[in-house]
Amino acid sequence: MSRDEDLAGAAVQPRRTNSSEKKRQRDNMLNTIRSKFGSKNTTSMNTKQSNVPHPQQNHTPSTRRPASTISNPFKSSNDAPPAYSPAPNAAPMVQTPTLTTTPPANQSTADDPYAFLDIFDTVFLIDDSGSMAGSRWREAARAIETITPICTAHDADGIDLYFLNHPDHTSHHNVTRSAAVRDIFSTVHPRAGTPTGQRLNQILKPYLRRYEAAPETTKPMNIICITDGEPSDDVESPLIAAAKKLDKLEASAWQVGVQFFQVGNDESARQHLRSLDDELGEIAGDGEMRDIVDTVPFTGAEGGLLTGEGILKVVLGAVNRRLDRKRSWDLHR
Numbered sequence: 556m557s558r559d560e561d562l563a564g565a566a567v568q569p570r571r572t573n574s575s576e577k578k579r580q581r582d583n584m585l586n587t588i589r590s591k592f593g594s595k596n597t598t599s600m601n602t603k604q605s606n607v608p609h610p611q612q613n614h615t616p617s618t619r620r621p622a623s624t625i626s627n628p629f630k631s632s633n634d635a636p637p638a639y640s641p642a643p644n645a646a647p648m649v650q651t652p653t654l655t656t657t658p659p660a661n662q663s664t665a666d667d668p669y670a671f672l673d674i675f676d677t678v679f680l681i682d683d684s685g686s687m688a689g690s691r692w693r694e695a696a697r698a699i700e701t702i703t704p705i706c707t708a709h710d711a712d713g714i715d716l717y718f719l720n721h722p723d724h725t726s727h728h729n730v731t732r733s734a735a736v737r738d739i740f741s742t743v744h745p746r747a748g749t750p751t752g753q754r755l756n757q758i759l760k761p762y763l764r765r766y767e768a769a770p771e772t773t774k775p776m777n778i779i780c781i782t783d784g785e786p787s788d789d790v791e792s793p794l795i796a797a798a799k800k801l802d803k804l805e806a807s808a809w810q811v812g813v814q815f816f817q818v819g820n821d822e823s824a825r826q827h828l829r830s831l832d833d834e835l836g837e838i839a840g841d842g843e844m845r846d847i848v849d850t851v852p853f854t855g856a857e858g859g860l861l862t863g864e865g866i867l868k869v870v871l872g873a874v875n876r877r878l879d880r881k882r883s884w885d886l887h888r
Contacts, residue, residue, distance in 0.1 A: 669867055671874050672709035676774045677702075680754055681743075682782035683718040688745040691818045694861055695781045696740040700733040701863030707731045719754050719782075720747045751786035755813070756793040763800050766810065777812045777870055781861070783819040785827040794831070795839045798847050808845065809877040814870055815850040818861050825852040849873040 679699055687695070699716070706714050713731035717723060721743045730736060758778060766773040794813065801810055815828050828850035836844045851869055 668871065669705055669709060671871055672706055672867075674774060675710070675874075676712065676715070676776045677706050677710070678715045678717065678758060678776060678778045680717045680751075680758065680778055680780040681719070682749060682751070682780070682784070683720050683743055683745045683747075684749045684784065685746050686819075687783055691783050692740070692745055694818055696736065698781070698861050698863045698866055699740075700736045702867060703730060703733050703736050705863070705867065717754060717758060718743055719750055723757075748787040749782065749784050750788045751780065751782065752788040752790035752793050755780075755790060759793055759797045759811070762811070763797060766806065767804060770804070770806070775807070775810045775812075777814065777874075779866060779870065780813065780815045781818060782815065782824070783817065784821055784824045790831065791835065791838055794835060794848060795844070798835070798845050799839070799841070801847070802845055809874055811847050812870070812873050812877065813848050814866075814873060815848070816861060816866060816869075817850075817852045828852050 681695055681699075683692075699714075703714055711731070713729045716727040716730060716736070716739060718727075726735075727739060730739070755778070762773075762776055797811060815831060817824055817828055829852060830838075831848050832850040835848060836842050836846070849869065849872075
């Protein structure tokens with residue numbers, strides 16, 4: 556069986572087990588992943604290196620970051636939601652820069668703190684498992700509604716929406732209006748389990764193929780995953796495979812970022828998200844593997860809400876950290 560087939564088949568039926576059984580199953584899963592990715596020489600995603608020389612002449616440095624404190628995107632439910640302007644009828648087209656050889660300039664200002672969105676594609680992966688029904692579903696919808704016009708103001712392509720269980724649809728891509736987000740959420744009904752790994756694999760694999768074929772014209776991508784629970788499948792393998800593939804292709808440090816946001820205060824979900832952020836290289840058996848994951852467990856007071864403004868602040872912080880690591884490496888070469 557090829558690596559791609561192995562990863563694509565990673566999803567399993569949702570678990571309904573007690574905490575001790577869940578821990579035992581998770582330990583078994585991690586041991587399997589460690590044996591799969593234990594060697595630094597393992598080739599990611601079972602894809603051959605392109606014969607076309609990569610435009611970058613220097614190997615991208617390790618992007619493992621030290622522990623840092625990131626902005627809390629959760630606001631008290633007593634706070635008013637962040638203000639935003641309606642999306643323009645025709646968002647201005649933006650000129651795409653040379654994407655893989657030039658770092659994104661840190662142009663965020665008090666007037667436009669989200670200028671960095673100009674060169675990124677923004678993808679949302681939404682947990683539509685049964686436990687998201689009700690207030691959590693409305694909370695996620697409101698946050699994405701506020702983000703949509705901000706993203707569209709910088710990228711006429713808009714945003715892409717994926718759900719863990721609901722089938723993909725063309726109307727979920729290149730969304731540019733908040734009203735369209737509301738319409739989409741009204742047609743998707745939370746149900747079933749949490750196959751996060753399977754869905755990430757379905758997003759990352761085609762993107763990495765496009766990037767390998769055309770690195771200079773493939774925009775960097777941020778995947779923003781909003782979830783309330785621990786995945787019911789293997790989420791580590793697709794992330795490890797993607798990071799190794801990006802390292803092999805000597806992609807820029809900011810080419811792919813995956814940000815996980817927890818809604819709700821489930822403790823097992825909190826612990827799992829932290830392990831994705833802090834232990835992925837250890838699980839892969841490769842301490843030099845790039846870090847593409849940032850996670851934000853629920854840390855707000857009771858009644859805290861996830862906001863669109865808060866999400867974008869965390870994404871900006873993640874982009875800036877990767878850019879700072881690249882600049883530091885260039886300075887000390």
